[in-house]
Amino acid sequence: MFTVVHVREALRRAGEKLLDLRDRLNELDAAMGDGDLGLSMSKGGEALIEYTEPEVSPGDDIGKYLSTAGIAFNRAAPSTMGTLLATALMRMGKEAKGATHLDAPALARLIEAATTGIQERGKAKLGDKTILDALIPASQAFSAAIQQGQPLQQAARAMVEAARQGRDAAIPLRSNVGRASWVGERTEGKLDPGTVLCVELLEALTS
Amino acid sequence: MFTVVHVREALRRAGEKLLDLRDRLNELDAAMGDGDLGLSMSKGGEALIEYTEPEVSPGDDIGKYLSTAGIAFNRAAPSTMGTLLATALMRMGKEAKGATHLDAPALARLIEAATTGIQERGKAKLGDKTILDALIPASQAFSAAIQQGQPLQQAARAMVEAARQGRDAAIPLRSNVGRASWVGERTEGKLDPGTVLCVELLEALTS
Amino acid sequence: MKKILNDPKNFVPEMLDGLLKAHADQLSYAGGDVHCIVRADAPVQGKVALATGGGSGHLPVFLGYVGKGMLDGCAVGDVFQSPSAEQMLEVTRRIHGGKGVVYIYGNYGGDVMNFDMAAEMASMEDIEVRTVLVKDDVVSNKDPEKRRGVAGMVFAFKCAGAKADQGGSLDEVEAIARRALANIRTMGMALTPCIVPQVGKPTFTIGEDEMEMGMGIHGEPGISRESLKPANEIAERMLKTIREDLPTASGDRVAVMVNGLGATPPEELYIVYRRVHDLLTADGIKIHRAYVGEFATSMEMAGCSLTLFKLDDELAALLDYPARTPFFVQV
Amino acid sequence: MKKILNDPKNFVPEMLDGLLKAHADQLSYAGGDVHCIVRADAPVQGKVALATGGGSGHLPVFLGYVGKGMLDGCAVGDVFQSPSAEQMLEVTRRIHGGKGVVYIYGNYGGDVMNFDMAAEMASMEDIEVRTVLVKDDVVSNKDPEKRRGVAGMVFAFKCAGAKADQGGSLDEVEAIARRALANIRTMGMALTPCIVPQVGKPTFTIGEDEMEMGMGIHGEPGISRESLKPANEIAERMLKTIREDLPTASGDRVAVMVNGLGATPPEELYIVYRRVHDLLTADGIKIHRAYVGEFATSMEMAGCSLTLFKLDDELAALLDYPARTPFFVQV
Ligand SMILES: Nc1ncnc2c1ncn2[C@@H]1O[C@H](COP(=O)(O)OP(=O)(O)O)[C@@H](O)[C@H]1O
Ligand SMILES: Nc1ncnc2c1ncn2[C@@H]1O[C@H](COP(=O)(O)OP(=O)(O)O)[C@@H](O)[C@H]1O
Numbered sequence A, B: 001m002f003t004v005v006h007v008r009e010a011l012r013r014a015g016e017k018l019l020d021l022r023d024r025l026n027e028l029d030a031a032m033g034d035g036d037l038g039l040s041m042s043k044g045g046e047a048l049i050e051y052t053e054p055e056v057s058p059g060d061d062i063g064k065y066l067s068t069a070g071i072a073f074n075r076a077a078p079s080t081m082g083t084l085l086a087t088a089l090m091r092m093g094k095e096a097k098g099a100t101h102l103d104a105p106a107l108a109r110l111i112e113a114a115t116t117g118i119q120e121r122g123k124a125k126l127g128d129k130t131i132l133d134a135l136i137p138a139s140q141a142f143s144a145a146i147q148q149g150q151p152l153q154q155a156a157r158a159m160v161e162a163a164r165q166g167r168d169a170a171i172p173l174r175s176n177v178g179r180a181s182w183v184g185e186r187t188e189g190k191l192d193p194g195t196v197l198c199v200e201l202l203e204a205l206t207s
Numbered sequence C, D: 001m002k003k004i005l006n007d008p009k010n011f012v013p014e015m016l017d018g019l020l021k022a023h024a025d026q027l028s029y030a031g032g033d034v035h036c037i038v039r040a041d042a043p044v045q046g047k048v049a050l051a052t053g054g055g056s057g058h059l060p061v062f063l064g065y066v067g068k069g070m071l072d073g074c075a076v077g078d079v080f081q082s083p084s085a086e087q088m089l090e091v092t093r094r095i096h097g098g099k100g101v102v103y104i105y106g107n108y109g110g111d112v113m114n115f116d117m118a119a120e121m122a123s124m125e126d127i128e129v130r131t132v133l134v135k136d137d138v139v140s141n142k143d144p145e146k147r148r149g150v151a152g153m154v155f156a157f158k159c160a161g162a163k164a165d166q167g168g169s170l171d172e173v174e175a176i177a178r179r180a181l182a183n184i185r186t187m188g189m190a191l192t193p194c195i196v197p198q199v200g201k202p203t204f205t206i207g208e209d210e211m212e213m214g215m216g217i218h219g220e221p222g223i224s225r226e227s228l229k230p231a232n233e234i235a236e237r238m239l240k241t242i243r244e245d246l247p248t249a250s251g252d253r254v255a256v257m258v259n260g261l262g263a264t265p266p267e268e269l270y271i272v273y274r275r276v277h278d279l280l281t282a283d284g285i286k287i288h289r290a291y292v293g294e295f296a297t298s299m300e301m302a303g304c305s306l307t308l309f310k311l312d313d314e315l316a317a318l319l320d321y322p323a324r325t326p327f328f329v330q331v
């Protein structure tokens, strides 16, 4: 069972990972967007690290903790990806509202809520070459594994593996939404920065 | 005895020399001014070449021919040096007004008039590190040689030699007027572009 | 990085602080946050309020058009980055004069999502918000709904702002913004990249003798990278591309904007304008007004954009209406 | 050479042609020569006429200030080169409204010689001409009489233009120009060179991390080449140098101009302005008006200049007076 203590640690690891990814994400985004993804994500990362500074007690409301993290993240990183991730955090918060403990099925519902939130806020579909191309299969793989009763570690590995495959499967595609869509066919053959971010974040969260 | 036919040839040679000097003068001017001396002088040179296009008759008024050349030169090259050389041409024109033939002493008076014109228009003195540092000694050498009865060729050589010495003697000086004066001590040790121009022009005119 | 700044992290707040000090007679800010720029006399009671917002680095866009006869407020983001939904809401609250608020801003992912959030929050506070997206960049997408917004937004600010100043209703001001934008097209080209202060290196690389036609104002790649062409050819191609998308014929009346992206001198912009003027005039198209200068920039990027705005009588009159902001004065 | 142009030889005439087409309601030209720019309504009978002139490449300087409340005419030279005496005379003839003409222009060798020639010729045609040289660049020479003229000339145009528009006599307009200039000082700095189209390469070279304090607007070397400093330090040093030459104390009233040389974005200029504002305000000096933007440029040079203008009541009122030109509108 997970408490807010674990959530806090996970958010902190995510924040640190975002700082590490700064240059790589900037480069990937420069190749097909405006080259600022690393910049905004590192600001979001700093906000998460600052947010997770204070101690928490195992009995705290996980939902509230996640929602407030989303607001802090949006304030620090109001970019496309920043707003999407903020939305994800807020939707997870809504899903976990009132909960102090999460079991594996609850974790799967959280990840589904995040995925749906990103879809609704950004209005992109699978195959548009966005973060969703990694996130949707990852979320599905996780839920399926949990439903099949697989141990959490194994489900997490399946999730990350599905995200990787989704990321790589999106390489030949053409970006269909956001800044990258203006680049048109020149995006074909390139890694979408959002999918890379997704894989890295899921790795950090599940490690 | 010189007629307007010789004057026309001399102006044409000067014009061609100004075209040749374009890059060198730009470089020299860039080192202590605004780097455009070659540009403006090549425009003046083109104007002289165009001006000397039509045939002249040996009986034409030399003064008028020189004055009108000055106006054409100013129109094409209204820079500092262009205006000074235009003034020189106009003053020579004034000096030769009505003349169809010039003997050696008349030539010397023309060069003196040009030198005085440049001094009055630009208000610079000997030692200010300008074209005058080459022109004043050159004019003096020429007049002295003619007065001593030296043959014209020899007087011309003395003039060019004096200009060269004046040019080189000005190298250690600090520019005291015009754009170069703002550069201050950094002009010390550098050739003044105006003195280089003077030497080259006198060579072209007397060759 | 050849920039005049202090700590790159403080680039935007220091810029805003300086700007608010220089223009204290015309501008103020809301919610204690210098990113929330509003007219010094906001709210103007009984007037429809206009707001915009977007990333920094495009001055005079966006905040430069806050002032009498144009916009009431602007949420300012970091360089090339959207402001947050909270900041937009702060501006909305402060400028609302009881007749609703129209958001007019460029069609960029981050901005759209945050403005949508802000509009949802504003409606919960009983402020009626209408959203008009600027999508004038012809070459950014074949689908007109997916195009990005660039310099043409200034004409939309101008006309909608004039309509609001004349007492237009929320419906009327929104309708004018939409009608103006339906008749506005822009195309741009760039010669050099720019540098985002916190990134510290150029947004892209380009050869010493190359240009990029269709380049976006954040350095988004355009439609073709090619050798630098003469100004006349650049002007002709931009005009042709625009006119294929916005049919114009003899007898039509237009406003023209030749906009510099930052480093391109006005002298060069006038050389481009000259060709555009000659081509339009030869086709019997009347140029009602010409705007040549820097209206929407990308820091120190070299390049320009051309905007064509097809006018009807009402749009022409609204364009002619006086306006006064720190960056745009028309009498 | 990354420039948007056609044949470099036609750079200036094409620029002027485009500019005259864009601003036909405000500008015209004299003697069939587009280099001789005059107000569309010239001559204004019964008004003292003001003329300026100088090389191209500095827009809005010089011709950008021709218009109501400022200048009547401007002779335009090639890039960084004086116009000819004949062109200046042509402008003088066309703008003369029967009350004489005041020349206000920068102290550059070629310009001075040509304007002197033009004034001599004009006086032979019974046009009374007064000459006021702008020498505001503090660091260009220890001797104030030998200094060159830079951005501060805009304040002189503004005040003398207002005085003339108000019906001032030739003596009065000349006196205002002189009094304004006695109270105006400028200092500049540059980060990059610019390119003269017909030369085709940079006017000077400078390291990737260097700046030149005191750089001239044609790329004339300044007083020191050094590593790039933070904006606050640059602002402080420019202000200090100016104030050593133009004593200012608590209770004084000034106008401030932070001017971009071409490629420096307005964002950076506001960061510089911010520091200047804070320092002056801390010393009890009142900032009557702030001008931040591009007022006198050097093509695509990166850098900025700071101008301080110490005001008395009359100069302040003249600075506040309305003006309208294609590049400068004040209401
Ligand atoms: N509408 C959308 N829905 C989901 N993901 C999106 C959307 N638009 C862009 N993305 C993702 O966001 C990434 C770019 O994020 P970011 O750099 O923050 O964008 P911007 O700089 O345009 O604000 C892309 O790589 C893509 O994966
Ligand atoms: N007042 C002056 N009198 C005589 N010669 C001068 C004067 N000022 C400058 N010069 C000469 O002119 C040269 C520069 O000419 P030019 O490039 O035309 O000047 P600018 O670019 O300043 O108009 C200098 O090298 C110097 O020899």
Ligand SMILES: [Mg+2]
Binding pocket: A029, A033, A034, A035, A036, A037, A179
């Ligand atoms: Mg991005």
Ligand SMILES: [Mg+2]
Binding pocket: B029, B033, B034, B035, B036, B037, B179
């Ligand atoms: Mg020179």
Ligand SMILES: [Mg+2]
Binding pocket: A034, A036, A037, A079, A080, C080, C081
């Ligand atoms: Mg971005």
Ligand SMILES: [Mg+2]
Binding pocket: B034, B036, B037, B079, B080, D080, D081
């Ligand atoms: Mg020159």
